[in-house]
């Protein structure tokens with residue numbers, strides 16, 4: 185969940201490291217630090233708090249051209265300067281930054297302490313520099329390799345040695361590391377966002393690989409010592425440097441990017457003339473598709489909500505049984521796999537440890553998992569081998585918005601593909617394709633006329649509790665709306681299927697409790713409307729997301745927010761937008777740190 189950056193080249197290292205840390209800060213933001221090699225010495229800067237605090241501590245005149253930096257999301261040990269990375273060995277000549285968890289840290293620490301090593305932090309990471317020192321005989325790669333052979337757990341690390349002032353050693357096992365190749369400079373980072381300003385030519389480090397990086401490039405070996413050949417890849421345009429531009433926050437910007445990100449997700453994939461879809465990355469022939477007995481999806485958080493929508497679409501359109509699993513639960517229940525079921529791992533970051541663990545469990549049991557992933561080259565994409573990138577581009581706000589709509593779009597596209605091998609005709613497929621291709625225009629139309637969102641935000645901002653409800657496709661949308669509100673505004677709330685509300689949560693309602701109802705014009709609208717009457721009778725204040733032209737819905741609401749009228753399969757792509765905006769505005773009114781909510785991090789690489 186932490187961010188790592190390393191630089192070796194002709195520029196002064198510290199501005200590059202600080203710029204990289206600012207771009208990685210969404211991965212963890214409780215403390216930050218960097219180590220720079222200069223004049224046969226290692227200078228260390230560490231601060232609790234944001235990268236801005238650290239930047240203030242690094243002198244302008246810092247001249248070193250090699251260094252590593254880190255932004256932390258605490259796992260082992262509290263948020264203190266001592267626990268911030270980099271960590272040093274006892275001589276102060278080796279510095280390590282680390283992302284991941286060393287599972288046998290306490291055992292290693294005990295052993296090192298018995299050998300006289302003094303520890304200065306509570307972190308699991310600190311065993312690494314001491315262990316590397318113990319094996320160091322002049323060859324830095326050999327020392328890192330020997331140390332890592334003793335380590336269990338996950339890591340992405342970057343190490344600098346005073347004795348080798350022109351290089352960095354990096355290694356990976358389960359935590360992302362990507363190397364950027366420039367002209368007379370090389371960078372290493374946990375995320376391409378920190379590199380794209382300098383280069384678009386990258387190498388993805390694989391699990392169990394160690395890299396020796398200098399200004400001329402990189403050499404890689406396996407933990408076994410065997411050297412490996414790496415492919416240089418080019419980062420796509422959509423993964424360019426992301427700036428806020430005219431927006432106040434990345435979340436706001438990313439909400440407004442959705443017409444374009446949804447369009448990118450369907451481009452070249454939804455084929456109107458054939459009423460069909462092409463998803464080449466899945467590598468599934470019509471015969472393979474016909475043989476699928478069930479669809480199962482693995483995901484967490486927002487991606488799980490997208491998976492729920494995807495499953496409903498698969499069942500409705502293709503009439504194939506589909507189920508979404510919360511990945512953090514899935515593998516611990518020793519799951520039973522159905523023969524000929526196909527699995528999807530749905531993940532924005534592609535690094536979520538719980539989802540990756542579920543993927544491995546399915547693979548171990550002989551199942552086939554395909555990735556529905558945003559981040560190119562990420563661990564889940566690589567573990568699956570096949571799948572579909574959703575092409576949202578960088579999503580830097582911790583609260584996911586545009587990735588959700590892209591995931592839903594990709595899963596609807598798959599539903600169309602699957603359905604065409606079974607029960608829907610070219611004409612029905614054409615209607616669906618037309619509806620899907622029309623979504624960006626519908627989202628733009630709504631964004632241009634958002635309705636009384638700010639008023640609704642005022643109605644929620646001081647609430648002790650808020651309830652979200654919806655039926656059918658709108659139930660996962662309601663869940664997503666409640667998750668957004670918790671994440672960015674810390675308002676206690678929950679989401680229920682509208683019909684389930686009377687089985688418990690209705691007891692929570694008091695005079696003026698805000699109830700957000702998602703009720704597009706679909707086959708369950710009438711039933712939801714009855715539930716609206718029930719909450720109104722208990723004094724609730726109803727904020728209704730409904731289809732344009734639904735005057736009855738508008739009349740039954742205290743605040744009515746109309747979205748374009750679309751096919752109910754597609755409705756989540758438009759009904760979720762006002763919920764994202766609502767959470768955003770409540771967060772702003774409550775003075776919350778919108779893009780970096782407390783306690784959260786963008787990619788959750790611990791279980």
Ligand code: AGP
Nearest residue numbers: 485486487531532533536583584
């Ligand atoms: C979404 O707003 C959250 N930050 C979180 O629930 C997220 O969706 C979840 O951690 C899964 O992440 P992933 O999509 O990167 O796998």
